[in-house]
Amino acid sequence: MPKRKLDPLPSAAFQILLSLAGEDLHGYGIMRQIEEQTGGRMRLGPGTLYSSVQTLLEEGLIEEIDSPAEAVDARRRRHYRLTAGGRKLARSEAGRLADLLRVARARKIYKGDYV
């Protein structure tokens, strides 16, 4: 079943996994983190963000955690954490992209720095 929904991994889902690699975040935090890590190219709206979050939750790639203690805000926000499965999937996706990059370089259509 997981194969069907996240294969291939949509870029929004991959970005969410990456954004959670460093720290646990709530929805708005994920959106900001993604904006930052893509240089402002991707700003997820609520519909896309929470659809992806829902799928990732269902597939067990991220999990919901209680608000960290420092949350002084009146409202309790749901935070998300990367699971071991999620980390593994993000790593294999990154590997796949690196392979692709090697091919692009071999075909001389991309001359960027080696990663």
Place this chain on the structure above:
Amino acid sequence: MSEKIYALLFRLFPSRFRAAWGEESLDLYRQRAQHERGFRPRVRLWRDLLADLAVALPGAYLREEPALSPARETGPGAVPSFTMLDEKPIRSSAYFYGTLLTLALLAAVSILAKHTGHFPVLRASQAAEANGVTVDPWATGRGAGGGDGDTAVIGNGPGAPPAERASSGKPPASYVSVAQSKPLALFDDAERRRVIAGIAETVRKEYPDHATAERVSRSLQANERGGGYDTVDDPAAFATLLTRQLRSASGDTHFEVVFSAMPLHQSAAPTAEQDAQYRAIALAANCGFVDVKILPNRIGYLKLDTFSDPQICGGEAIAAMKKLSAAQGLIIDLRDNSGGSPEMVLFLAGWLFDKPAFFWNPRADSAANMWTHSPMAGSGLAHKPVWVLTSGRTWSAAEHFSYDLKELHRATLVGETTGGATDVGVFHNIDEHFGIGMRESRVANPYPDPDWAGRGVQPDVRVPADDALAAAQARALQQLARR
């Protein structure tokens, strides 16, 4: 304010998604709105939100679908099962609004249907279609009924006439009006007797050949007295039976009894507006002159799909015939010709003769209207060989053209038997629902073969219509080489 707008937009998402993520999504919006102040950031925010709606909405609804699949898989194979997508029952207000919307749409459609569009041409053709009768704008309409306004002018045929007639036709000189619909009276013995009496009287009064008229009327009335029609309960079948009996008793295929479920009414002569409409349509279609060219070996080729009114299309006709005069021989392609104006038939035929030729026409009221106007100034075609291409779609005026050229031995017909339109001259209303069309011409047909009504014109060279052009070209080459 803008938060409310977004909350409203968010209602577009499926309810399951809203329940799970509604609060979170609004919270995300609030946080972005709080941080992104000023004109440009706001524009960017809304652009993001709208793009997000466009991208995420279809996906969100697609996600609803798999919720059904477990039920499908576990359900017993042959037994139909139903699954509610939502745990909650449908709100009662939803039923209310649904009903309201349906009623509003229904009302809108009926109001539109009733109050828009006055298209007499369209309506006439619809009414005629319902009866299997084609309104013929070019019948002469002599008004044999003595000018009592009882005569509608139509032409009709046994088969379904080509569809384009309705759209390319001139606005009818008079047409069946369907405006005042009255329910059809009970079809019974009395009605049958009345129709028979009406037909007998009309035929006696109007049919050119009095002896035949008398014989035909007597035979119908004898049948009626003998109870020959007592079992015919369907008015349309009754009309068909009368048509058949009239034709066999008279030997004249121009009889046609018509039943119309809609009341037959006659309306006024075409308006200036309808004339203008016809003119525009005819000119837009280049007056039916679809192709005018000189083929290799100087064979002229004219593809004509309609005989348009020469009053409007005379210029086009003259230009085409002058161009074709340069050829050694002429192929006239009438395979898609659905008929039209007898005046154009005479006008074009005139170019093929050096002195007036007699073009017999069951729709014309006098012999004077059956002569071509030959010779035509500037015609170089009078003595050149002519081939006419025909098909089962060659209809009415196009059959008139083909028939007379064949009988005059002026052209070789190549292709299929033509459609066989029953070109009646005039149409008389018997009552609100029955009418009879019959030959108007008092001029006897001088030619040995019966005309095309109900039987079509036989080709001289019988080939499938699709091969007719190639066959005619081959013959033209042979014949021109011998010269």
